[in-house]
Amino acid sequence: MSQTVTKNKYETTIGLEIHVELLTNSKMFCGCKVEFGGEENTRVCPVCLGMPGSLPVANKKAIEYTIKAGLALDCDIASFTQFHRKNYFYPDMPKDYQISQFDKPFCLDGHLDVDTEGRHRKIRINRVHLEEDTGKMLHQSKTGRIADASYSLVDFNRAGTPLMEIVTEPDIETPGEARAFMQKLRRLVLSLGVSDCNMEEGSMRCDANVSLRIKGEKELGVKTEVKNMNSFRALQRALEYEVLRQEKLLNEGERVLQETRHWDADKNITTTLRSKEEAHDYRYLTDPDLVPMEIPDEWIEEIRNTLPELPNARKERFISEYELSDYDAGLLSATQVIGDYFESVLKIFNKPKTVANWIMGDLSMHLNAEGKEMEESPIKPKSLAGLLELIDKGTISGKMAKDIFQEMYETGGDADTIVKEKGISQISDESSLLAIIEEVIEANESSIEDFKSGKQQVVGFLVGQVMKATKGQANPQVVNKLLKEALAKH
Amino acid sequence: MDITKFSAGDAVKQIKNKEISVLELTDSYLNRIKEVDDRVKAFIQVDAEGARARARELDGSTVNELGGGLPIAIKDNINLIGAPTTCASKILKNYRPVYNAHVIEKLIRGDAVFIGKTNLDEFAMGSSTENSSFGPTHNPWDIERVPGGSSGGSAAAIAAREALWAIGSDTGGSIRQPAAFCGVVGLKPTYGLVSRYGLVAFASSLDQIGPITKTVDDSALLLSIIAGHDRRDSTSLDYEIPDYLANPNSNLSDLKVGLPIELFSESFDEGVKVSVKKAIEILEKKGAKIEETSLSSIEYALSTYYIIAPAEASSNLSRYDGVRYGFRSNDNSDIIEMYKDSRSGGFGQEVKRRIMLGTYALSAGYYDAYYGKAQKVRTMIIEDFKSAFSKYDVLISPTTPTTAFKKGEKTSDPLQMYLSDICTIPANLAGIPAISIPCGLSDNLPVGLQIMADHYGEATLFKVAKELEEEIGFSDIPEL
Numbered sequence: 001m002s003q004t005v006t007k008n009k010y011e012t013t014i015g016l017e018i019h020v021e022l023l024t025n026s027k028m029f030c031g032c033k034v035e036f037g038g039e040e041n042t043r044v045c046p047v048c049l050g051m052p053g054s055l056p057v058a059n060k061k062a063i064e065y066t067i068k069a070g071l072a073l074d075c076d077i078a079s080f081t082q083f084h085r086k087n088y089f090y091p092d093m094p095k096d097y098q099i100s101q102f103d104k105p106f107c108l109d110g111h112l113d114v115d116t117e118g119r120h121r122k123i124r125i126n127r128v129h130l131e132e133d134t135g136k137m138l139h140q141s142k143t144g145r146i147a148d149a150s151y152s153l154v155d156f157n158r159a160g161t162p163l164m165e166i167v168t169e170p171d172i173e174t175p176g177e178a179r180a181f182m183q184k185l186r187r188l189v190l191s192l193g194v195s196d197c198n199m200e201e202g203s204m205r206c207d208a209n210v211s212l213r214i215k216g217e218k219e220l221g222v223k224t225e226v227k228n229m230n231s232f233r234a235l236q237r238a239l240e241y242e243v244l245r246q247e248k249l250l251n252e253g254e255r256v257l258q259e260t261r262h263w264d265a266d267k268n269i270t271t272t273l274r275s276k277e278e279a280h281d282y283r284y285l286t287d288p289d290l291v292p293m294e295i296p297d298e299w300i301e302e303i304r305n306t307l308p309e310l311p312n313a314r315k316e317r318f319i320s321e322y323e324l325s326d327y328d329a330g331l332l333s334a335t336q337v338i339g340d341y342f343e344s345v346l347k348i349f350n351k352p353k354t355v356a357n358w359i360m361g362d363l364s365m366h367l368n369a370e371g372k373e374m375e376e377s378p379i380k381p382k383s384l385a386g387l388l389e390l391i392d393k394g395t396i397s398g399k400m401a402k403d404i405f406q407e408m409y410e411t412g413g414d415a416d417t418i419v420k421e422k423g424i425s426q427i428s429d430e431s432s433l434l435a436i437i438e439e440v441i442e443a444n445e446s447s448i449e450d451f452k453s454g455k456q457q458v459v460g461f462l463v464g465q466v467m468k469a470t471k472g473q474a475n476p477q478v479v480n481k482l483l484k485e486a487l488a489k490h
Numbered sequence: 491m492d493i494t495k496f497s498a499g500d501a502v503k504q505i506k507n508k509e510i511s512v513l514e515l516t517d518s519y520l521n522r523i524k525e526v527d528d529r530v531k532a533f534i535q536v537d538a539e540g541a542r543a544r545a546r547e548l549d550g551s552t553v554n555e556l557g558g559g560l561p562i563a564i565k566d567n568i569n570l571i572g573a574p575t576t577c578a579s580k581i582l583k584n585y586r587p588v589y590n591a592h593v594i595e596k597l598i599r600g601d602a603v604f605i606g607k608t609n610l611d612e613f614a615m616g617s618s619t620e621n622s623s624f625g626p627t628h629n630p631w632d633i634e635r636v637p638g639g640s641s642g643g644s645a646a647a648i649a650a651r652e653a654l655w656a657i658g659s660d661t662g663g664s665i666r667q668p669a670a671f672c673g674v675v676g677l678k679p680t681y682g683l684v685s686r687y688g689l690v691a692f693a694s695s696l697d698q699i700g701p702i703t704k705t706v707d708d709s710a711l712l713l714s715i716i717a718g719h720d721r722r723d724s725t726s727l728d729y730e731i732p733d734y735l736a737n738p739n740s741n742l743s744d745l746k747v748g749l750p751i752e753l754f755s756e757s758f759d760e761g762v763k764v765s766v767k768k769a770i771e772i773l774e775k776k777g778a779k780i781e782e783t784s785l786s787s788i789e790y791a792l793s794t795y796y797i798i799a800p801a802e803a804s805s806n807l808s809r810y811d812g813v814r815y816g817f818r819s820n821d822n823s824d825i826i827e828m829y830k831d832s833r834s835g836g837f838g839q840e841v842k843r844r845i846m847l848g849t850y851a852l853s854a855g856y857y858d859a860y861y862g863k864a865q866k867v868r869t870m871i872i873e874d875f876k877s878a879f880s881k882y883d884v885l886i887s888p889t890t891p892t893t894a895f896k897k898g899e900k901t902s903d904p905l906q907m908y909l910s911d912i913c914t915i916p917a918n919l920a921g922i923p924a925i926s927i928p929c930g931l932s933d934n935l936p937v938g939l940q941i942m943a944d945h946y947g948e949a950t951l952f953k954v955a956k957e958l959e960e961e962i963g964f965s966d967i968p969e970l
Contacts, residue, residue, distance in 0.1 A: 046589050050809045052582065052690040053569050053591060055723050085805050087852070089829055096808030154813070283852035285861065288695035288802055290724050 010212040010250065012243050013220055014178050015170035018185065019163050020195045021133060021203040022065045027160035028132040029056030029099065034162070036201050040138070040155040048160035050094030055289050058083070062130060062162035063106065065194035067295070067303050069164060070107025070128045072192055072310055077300050081106050083130075083290045087283040092135040092154055100165075102284045105129035106295070112188065116180035123181050124169040135159035164195075170209065170220065175239035179232050182206060187311050191336040199231050206235055211256070212246045221246075222256040226270055228263045238263035242270050314339050322352035331360055337374045344381035349388045358384060362402065366409050378412045379405075387415035394475060395419065396426050428475040430482060433466070437479070437486050440465045451487040459483055493518045494651040495967075498560055498708040501654060505559045512559035515654070516545040516603050519561045523606070523652045526970045531627050532637075532647035534566045535573055536606035544603050557711050558601030563653035565644050566607035567614055568699070569688040570594050573604075577690050578622035579612045581810045581817045581836030591688020592720045593657060593699055600715045605653050608643030612838045613807065614664055614692045616640050617910045620901055621840045628897070629671060630968040631935055635894040638668030638910075644702045645672040649968055655712055656702040661692050662795055663889075663914025665700045666926035670889035670938020673928040673966065675955070676702045677709045678914075680945050681921035682727035684713075685720030691806040693799035694725075696918040706927060706955045710734035713948060732949055740957055743777030746882045750785045753887035753913045761932025766888045769929040769939050772961045773886075773954070783882065785874040790867050791916040796908060797851050797864035798919075803841075804848030810836060843904065868919050875920040879944035884954055887913050889926040889938030917942050925951045928964040936966075 024034055030047035046054040067077055084102035110125035135156040139149035146152065166185070172178045186197045186204060197204040211223035226242050229235040241263075246256050260279075261270040286292075309317070311333050318329035318339075332342045338359070345355045363384070367377060387405060390396045396404065396419060404418050411418075418424075427433055440462055441448065450458045459480065466479045493501070493510060504510045520538050527533055541561065553559040564570055567577045569587035571594075576582050590598070597604075611621040619627040619642025627642045629635040630650040637646040641658030645668035648656050658665040660678035669676025677700045684699040691697060701712035714734050720726045749770070754763075774780050812818035812832030819831030837845070851860040878885060890910055900907040917924035922942055929939035939958070943950045 049814065051588065051815075052575060052577075052585070052809070053567075053587070053686075053688040054589075055687050057722060057724050087805050087808060089808065089811060091811075091813045091825060094809065094814065096811055097805050281854045283805070283849065283854075284857075285801060285805060285852055288693075288725075289691075 009214060010247060011215050012173055013170045013211050013213065013223075014172035014175070014239060015209040016166075016168045016172065016178060016181065017207045017209075018166040018182070019205045020069075020166065020189055020197065022062050022162040022164055023193070023195050024059055024061045024065065024162050026059060028059050028062055028130070028162040029160055032160065035157075036198075036203070038157055040153070041157065043157045044159070048094065049156055050096075056099060056287070058290055058293075059162060062164075063293075064303055065162070065192075066106045066128060066130045066164050067300060068192055068307065069166070069189060069194060070110065071300070071304050071307060072188055073107070073110035073112055073125045073128065073166070075107035075110030075125060075128055077107055077295060078104060079295055079297075080104065080292060081295060082292045083287045084284045085287050086131075087285075088280045090134070091152070092137050092159070094135065094156060094159055098131060098134065099287055099290070100131035101129035104292075112181065112185060114177065114180045114184050117174065117176050121171070121173075121177060121181075123171045126167040126169050128164060128166050131163050131165060133158050133161040133163045170211075175236045175243065178208060178239055179236040182232055182235060184311075187334050190334075191308055191311050191339075193308070193336060202230070205230075208235070208239060208242075210239060210242045210246065212243065212250060221250075222258050224256065224258065224270075225260045226263055227260060227273065228265075230265070234263060234265050237268060238270060241268065245270065308336055309339075322346075322356075324352060324356060328356050328360065332356060335374065341374055341377070341381050345385045345388075348382060348385035349392070351388070351392070354388060355384075358388065362405050378410075379408050383408060383414055390415050390419060394426060394428050396424070397475065400424060400426065400472070424473060426475045427470055427473050428478050430478065433474060433479060433482055434486070436466055436469050436474070437462075437482055440469060441486060441490065448487060448490045459487070462487075494522050494654075496654070497705045498557055498655055498703065498711050499705075501560055502555060502557060505553055506555060511545075512548045512553065512603060513542065513545040515559065516541050516561050516605070519605055519651070519653055522650070526630075526650050527652060529628060529633055529970060530630055530646050530650045530652065531625060532608055532643045532650060532652055533563070533606045534576060534578065534609050534622075534624050534643070537573060537604060540572060541603050541605045548601055548603065554599075554601040556600060557715055559603060560654045561603045561605040562597060563605055563608045563644055563647045563656040564594070565610055565641050565656070565658050567610060567659060567690040567692075568593060568657060569690070570604060570607070573607055575690060576607075576624070577613045578610045578624055579837065579841070580623045581832070583623070583817060585816050587688070589688065592685035592722065593716045594688065596716050596718070597657075602715075608641070608647055608656065610643055610664075611640035612841050613690065613803070614640040614659055614661055614697075615803070615840050615844055617663070617667055617907050618895075618897075618900065619643060619646075619668070620897065621838055623838055626897060629894045630970055631673065631894065634896055635935070636671065636897055638671035638890075638894065640664040640668075641676075641702060642668045642671075645669050645674055645676065648672065648674045648702050648704060650970060651967070655704070655708055657699060657712075657716070658702045659689055659692075659697055659699050660914075660918065661696045661698075661799060662918050663911040665702060666889050666914045666924060666938065666940060667911060669702055669926045670928070670936065670940075671894040673931075673936030673964070673968070674702055674704060675706055675709045675925065675927050675959075676700065677713060677925045677948070677951070678917060678923060679713060679717065679948060680727070680923045681918075682723075682725050683717050683729070683731075683923070683946075683948070685718070685723040685726045687720055687722040687726075691802075693802040694806060695802060696795075696799060698918070706925075706952055706959050707735075709925065709955075710948075710952045729946065734949055734952055740953070741777075742773060742954070742957055745773070745778040745884070745954065747773060747778050747780045748783040748878055748882035748885045749780065750788065750878070750885055750887060751782050752785060752788050753916075755891065758888060758891040759893060759932065761893060761935075762888050762891065762937050765930030765932060765937040766886075766939055769958055769962060770886060772958060776957065776961075781882070783878060783885075785871075785878055785916070787867065787870040787874045788916045791871060791919055792908060792912055794864045794867045794871065795911075795915045795919060796847065797860050798868065800844040800848030801851045801861050801864075802848070804845045804852065807837075807841070807845055812836070840904070871916060871919050872921070875916070875922060875944070883943065883950055884947070885942040887940050887942075889913060889940040893932050893935035893937060913940055921945065923948050923951055925955050927955050927959055929958065929962055930964065931966060936964075
């Protein structure tokens with residue numbers, strides 16, 4: 001496709017601006033609770049409603065989280081920072097200015113590396129800063145779109161939620177790379193425990209600046225800003241569309257207009273949202289209601305000490321320490337919780353590959369079916385380890401374990417207890433099995449001759465009969481061995 | 491006996507000794523309001539019912555001895571549940587606050603009786619209380635003249651004995667200038683000493699709440715009630731409030747006084763210069779060392795102020811957009827039109843002028859030349875004061891270049907109006923405390939003397955002001 005044309009003639013430059021809602025208990029500048037959804041305008045107060053005379057007080061936890069993210073992205077942490085006001089009118093913004101940061105952000109000059117499309121890419125982070133989120137417009141129409149609405153309502157529950165903004169340098173060269181970067185960033189932020197990074201609920205959002213230039217040129221081309229990409233897939237598709245659109249314009253000798261474009265996921269196109277001429281002059285000024293802050297080195301070190309083992313480091317350790325494949329190690333280190341779960345099981349049952357298979361197999365399948373996260377798993381690491389031990393000791397078969405797992409998942413019970421209650425332990429005791437085997441052979445006398453004349457498949461048939469007689473509780477390997485011995489003796 | 495002549499200290503004693511009841515005291519002020527306020531127009535709203543109910547309630551219990559039971563007037567840009575907070579603006583005409591300002595909470599705990607909300611220049615922008623959408627307040631000394639502003643309602647109410655004491659706010663002189671014009675005592679405390687939580691913001695880095703009273707002792711008493719740290723205001727100082735009521739050593743022999751030459755312009759009214767000079771001579775006689783000094787950067791204070799204050803105001807006043815509360819223009823076809831019409835129709839002329847000035851000063855391309863530069867000059871002013879206070883205990887100047895001017899005299903010339911704050915603005919830019927006390931009459935109009943001290947220097951201000959108050963013996967009360 002035209003991808004080859006792009007490769008030959010143009011190079012793509014992409015920079016991302018990612019907004020992450022922080023998982024603090026209270027809002028950025030007031031005591032209202034941070035939570036998704038809920039009845040409209042129930043988590044509001046004079047401060048987050050911008051009532052006359054109210055004043056903001058910065059949330060220290062949100063600052064700590066931002067510094068934590070900055071450290072994880074290898075940023076320099078500013079020793080002196082300030083909040084600024086970004087002035088523009090919009091009905092979802094109670095004060096008609098947003099408290100944000102301008103030239104004194106908390107974190108500067110970091111990077112996050114990704115391995116994608118066969119290359120190792122270092123994506124530089126320009127800055128990480130902190131601001132407050134806006135409310136939500138509820139356009140009153142069947143479609144929920146502003147164009148069809150006769151009026152709109154505003155829900156301020158979200159207004160004032162701490163929002164961390166991460167800005168990359170224009171170092172990303174393909175839409176796939178942008179996607180890989182976002183996925184990696186999400187895993188990183190999740191592992192820090194500072195956000196739930198839910199793209200659909202909007203707790204992680206991403207805008208992209210895209211431009212094309214002829215290969216080898218120094219100046220960047222005219223850029224467009226693409227908004228409203230609510231999933232990794234949307235991000236990649238929107239960028240692919242936008243690159244093609246710009247390329248087509250340039251090939252036709254036309255100019256790319258500097259503007260903000262909106263990704264329409266239904267139509268799979270980007271459309272003009274506003275042009276450069278309509279762009280706001282934000283009239284930034286330092287917020288006189290909030291005093292400048294000095295960030296002491298001791299505090300930064302304290303925060304650094306709370307950093308968990310970051311996903312990259314953990315993945316590498318899983319590969320070397322547990323001999324997992326790159327793929328398995330990647331999945332098991334994707335979030336802090338999954339990695340911790342895996343290692344908690346290993347403490348009791350130290351067979352990494354088996355544990356990995358059960359977590360990525362049955363457990364993930366069950367959780368995914370219900371849209372649950374690992375932390376909501378009804379089976380705790382200790383219980384899973386208990387189940388795996390029973391298989392290992394031969395008390396139950398792999399097949400039985402699947403059923404017991406299902407029951408554990410539903411009831412939250414222990415494998416041990418379930419096995420005892422239901423009496424469904426595997427019969428490996430040779431003397432009790434021998435009696436059943438003799439009964440089965442007697443009932444199928446012709447099989448002795450068949451066996452002796454070399455028809456091995458008769459063994460399989462007889463094993464099936466024994467399993468049937470024991471309601472599936474016989475250990476198949478032991479039955480197999482005993483059956484062969486018994487047939488030979490007859 | 492006219493009990494409206496009592497100072498706070500007198501009234502407290504009388505209440506304690508059961509010589510008067512809180513209700514009697516409250517009624518006497520309410521009667522006084524009834525008698526004179528149609529001429530003075532100090533109040534936007536009088537809550538006679540509420541005040542009486544509160545007075546009865548207090549009469550039935552033990553009243554806080556630190557100024558409890560005293561009728562107080564509140565400038566109408568401070569939130570008090572139960573009454574609208576209008577800021578004298580059409581845009582907030584029917585706005586009812588859902589929470590009490592920090593100062594109101596403190597006053598409630600101190601058993602205050604809230605008598606009403608006083609008039610001001612719209613959003614505290616002005617020096618004459620003529621910019622009120624409810625009409626001007628008149629100076630009790632001459633009702634053809636302005637009471638000063640923006641806390642003109644509070645100052646006039648005290649001068650006319652319509653309240654025992656009052657709360658004002660001061661961004662560039664809005665407590666001190668009207669106090670000077672009305673012959674009462676007005677204090678702008680150190681920035682951050684009194685919480686701004688619940689004060690409707692004009693220019694956040696300059697705004698400060700303070701007392702307007704009959705006497706210096708009353709000022710000290712009211713300040714000790716309202717001052718103190720508040721977690722809800724990040725600029726509030728975490729500072730232990732000293733005992734302003736302790737009788738200080740009245741010996742002024744080691745007092746060093748600086749007279750900033752920039753605030754003694756030749757062009758000031760002769761009457762003002764004479765009264766201020768007499769007051770300075772009193773200090774000299776008491777042994778204070780008086781010296782002229784120069785704070786050269788304060789020549790730029792006025793221009794600096796008129797960049798910084800409008801810039802902050804343009805942002806602070808954005809929220810009055812018709813969306814959530816306040817005046818909204820109806821029948822607009824879209825939100826942008828609604829914003830425009832609500833704000834055009836809701837704000838008065840001076841407020842619009844300052845919003846435009848501030849918007850311009852912050853605009854891309856102009857920021858460095860205006861706002862950025864103003865911030866730098868402000869730092870120079872702070873430095874100049876710092877070095878002055880390394881040499882002097884206090885700085886003294888006239889509070890205003892003139893006595894109260896005639897209504898309408900300066901409304902058509904904003905620059906002339908702005909000049910009436912030339913002596914008061916520097917203290918706001920530097921964040922230092924300053925007090926204005928009456929120091930005489932000129933053509934039967936009061937003259938104000940301003941005393942400035944270093945940060946946290948309120949106790950020093952009270953000490954010097956009290957000495958002067960006693961020596962000057964200003965006891966005139968306007969005839970109404």
